[in-house]
Amino acid sequence: MTANVALLLDRDGTLIHDVGYPRDPNRVALLPGAAEALKAARALGFKLAIVSNQSGVARGIIQPSEARAVQVRVEELFAAEGVTFDGAWFCFHGPDEACRCRKPAPGLIEVAAHELDLDLRRSIMIGDKASDIEAGIAAGARAVAFGNARIHRAEAAFPTWVELGAWLCGKS
């Protein structure tokens, strides 16, 4: 029986500042309040899974080694705040490759769900773009928008991690 629930987390623009095709680990910066909210979510029993499009690799803008180094830095910075992730899944394809993993396709979420034994109906995709929300819905998960973009199919939207964290904890 599937018992696990997760936050399915977009990375760039949701967990860290979006610099566009990130390739420099030194430019990784956590978004305010993210670590604290994720720690609270973990205490509530959520697994933490990153699902991220990185088409810069297919476009030749990001070397695979740079993509790895950026993710290592992300994990280091969160670990320093007491947050560890259960896994990270990436799509390195370009938009014209018609892969099953590039959000808004649900492929990354489906693989994460398989590997972490997730109940997607109770898991929550969180992202700053419509493609994140659409991927979550397509996978059968809940979907919540982070940031200031208006994403109309999201069940809720929060401009900051403080508000999103409060919502996750049932305080709003």
Ligand SMILES: [Mg+2]
């Ligand atoms: Mg994003």
Ligand SMILES: [Zn+2]
């Ligand atoms: Zn892909």
